[in-house]
Amino acid sequence: MTAFSLSPSAGPQDIRQAIRRGDWTQHTSGLAPGFAQANLVILPAQYADDFIRFCLMNPRPCPVLDVTRPGDPSPRSLGEGIDLRHDLPRYRLYRHGVLESECTDIAEYWQDDFVSFSIGCSFSFEEALLNDGLDVRHIHHRRNVPMYRTNRALTPSGPFRGELVVSMRPFSAEQAIRAIQITTDMPKVHGAPLHIGNPALIGIDDLAKPDFGEPPVIHDDDLPVFWACGVTPQLAIEQAKLPFVITHSPGHMLITDVPNQRLKFS
Amino acid sequence: MTAFSLSPSAGPQDIRQAIRRGDWTQHTSGLAPGFAQANLVILPAQYADDFIRFCLMNPRPCPVLDVTRPGDPSPRSLGEGIDLRHDLPRYRLYRHGVLESECTDIAEYWQDDFVSFSIGCSFSFEEALLNDGLDVRHIHHRRNVPMYRTNRALTPSGPFRGELVVSMRPFSAEQAIRAIQITTDMPKVHGAPLHIGNPALIGIDDLAKPDFGEPPVIHDDDLPVFWACGVTPQLAIEQAKLPFVITHSPGHMLITDVPNQRLKFS
Numbered sequence: 001m002t003a004f005s006l007s008p009s010a011g012p013q014d015i016r017q018a019i020r021r022g023d024w025t026q027h028t029s030g031l032a033p034g035f036a037q038a039n040l041v042i043l044p045a046q047y048a049d050d051f052i053r054f055c056l057m058n059p060r061p062c063p064v065l066d067v068t069r070p071g072d073p074s075p076r077s078l079g080e081g082i083d084l085r086h087d088l089p090r091y092r093l094y095r096h097g098v099l100e101s102e103c104t105d106i107a108e109y110w111q112d113d114f115v116s117f118s119i120g121c122s123f124s125f126e127e128a129l130l131n132d133g134l135d136v137r138h139i140h141h142r143r144n145v146p147m148y149r150t151n152r153a154l155t156p157s158g159p160f161r162g163e164l165v166v167s168m169r170p171f172s173a174e175q176a177i178r179a180i181q182i183t184t185d186m187p188k189v190h191g192a193p194l195h196i197g198n199p200a201l202i203g204i205d206d207l208a209k210p211d212f213g214e215p216p217v218i219h220d221d222d223l224p225v226f227w228a229c230g231v232t233p234q235l236a237i238e239q240a241k242l243p244f245v246i247t248h249s250p251g252h253m254l255i256t257d258v259p260n261q262r263l264k265f266s
Numbered sequence: 267m268t269a270f271s272l273s274p275s276a277g278p279q280d281i282r283q284a285i286r287r288g289d290w291t292q293h294t295s296g297l298a299p300g301f302a303q304a305n306l307v308i309l310p311a312q313y314a315d316d317f318i319r320f321c322l323m324n325p326r327p328c329p330v331l332d333v334t335r336p337g338d339p340s341p342r343s344l345g346e347g348i349d350l351r352h353d354l355p356r357y358r359l360y361r362h363g364v365l366e367s368e369c370t371d372i373a374e375y376w377q378d379d380f381v382s383f384s385i386g387c388s389f390s391f392e393e394a395l396l397n398d399g400l401d402v403r404h405i406h407h408r409r410n411v412p413m414y415r416t417n418r419a420l421t422p423s424g425p426f427r428g429e430l431v432v433s434m435r436p437f438s439a440e441q442a443i444r445a446i447q448i449t450t451d452m453p454k455v456h457g458a459p460l461h462i463g464n465p466a467l468i469g470i471d472d473l474a475k476p477d478f479g480e481p482p483v484i485h486d487d488d489l490p491v492f493w494a495c496g497v498t499p500q501l502a503i504e505q506a507k508l509p510f511v512i513t514h515s516p517g518h519m520l521i522t523d524v525p526n527q528r529l530k531f532s
Contacts, residue, residue: 173462174460177462194443195440196442196489221467223463
């Protein structure tokens with residue numbers, strides 16, 4: 001780990017430059033407040049059509065912000081001069097569905113037929129919830145959000161299939177209603193919740209034992225509220241066992257130049 | 267009861283004419299689909315300032331659509347040629363907080379200092395829920411909606427005070443989320459729910475025993491969803507024990523020329 005530290009006022013371009021130089025290899029949570037961060041999936045072009053249809057047919061877990069042309073490392077709609085080969089702090093390389101390694105730069109693995117998908121991330125709507133004064137419990141307690149596999153099948157497309165994964169945030173009834181209103185307005189970052197209340201109805205046995213992330217802190221009288229989660233496409237991709245896929249490493253996201261405000265439809 | 271029947275295609279003006287002639291004295295539920303209906307409160311001008319502030323400070327239960335000038339029987343923003351002295355099928359007269367009588371025309375009681383408040387009605391958002399394909403349970407079972415007194419105090423204003431009354435509609439979790447989205451968009455007809463889930467948290471002991479309306483039909487796995495209810499101002503007015511007040515009789519509403527669609531803010 002480097003001793004490098006980012007200024008709290010660093011903007012998206014400053015941070016991407018620090019990442020590109022190798023000065024920042026940590027997670028991106030809390031960096032560049034006000035700007036959207038994105039999940040990254042890089043696939044050979046031959047799988048891109050199936051994956052794009054998979055995303056379109058499952059828009060809540062897979063809200064696509066940008067798709068590049070084959071070989072182009074720049075998601076041009078998301079910022080100036082982004083190079084996806086260098087500009088994320090940590091990547092994961094999968095071969096035939098197995099995690100092979102992590103690295104901080106993927107230039108040496110780049111292929112001319114790579115198509116890159118940038119997918120909306122819940123960081124954006126969590127910022128909107130916090131800005132509205134809601135108690136986003138896992139942030140309050142400095143934990144990772146709890147995530148759960150559900151029994152809800154995704155619409156398959158080519159090799160991509162699987163079950164929906166959800167993240168859960170507990171709220172009082174009043175704050176749950178407000179959270180639904182706020183996230184309804186942000187369909188490009190998972191949008192409104194898919195479920196509220198009884199976890200068993202979507203195949204979750206025990207809220208205290210999430211499949212990913214950390215256990216929740218739930219108060220008496222809270223309602224659990226469930227949103228589609230960006231881990232969903234990650235699992236679908238692992239399950240597809242493609243020869244070669246690159247993704248971001250969890251929490252180590254692409255920082256874009258897109259204001260979160262611009263992800264609201266109204 | 268007359269043998270008169272309204273054509274299913276009768277518009278708001280046709281129906282108001284039939285009511286004015288005395289040909290229609292029944293309730294207005296289901297009449298003039300697509301057009302807003304309104305609750306009516308008529309008060310002497312000396313109480314109007316307090317009541318207007320009461321409505322503004324409690325906007326969810328008391329969404330004001332129109333306030334007339336003293337003595338004017340026409341809520342001009344709600345339609346052409348409406349005369350509130352004749353155009354509702356049934357009125358209630360209260361003296362000192364006590365229901366004195368019901369009648370079908372109030373011309374003989376009219377005072378030059380009467381101010382008339384037209385207040386948004388849940389019929390409008392129920393139509394929006396039905397149009398979206400939601401199962402509005404009490405309509406499905408041809409019952410009156412269940413309504414409950416809560417422990418939530420209203421903001422008082424002059425003689426007007428009391429507790430919030432809510433209506434309850436049970437939905438599956440998925441439909442509850444959708445219902446929140448739809449009604450958020452309609453703040454002039456009570457807007458988003460105020461509570462979801464555990465009734466005890468708002469002081470309701472037993473859902474099977476509503477204070478007004480009929481008992482609900484609740485399915486396993488339903489969530490109860492609670493909206494502010496137009497009965498709230500009615501009770502506050504009774505409690506204020508004003509010398510003389512006229513209201514509509516429950517279910518016998520003012521039919522306006524305002525399309526429900528125009529009550530959506532987006």
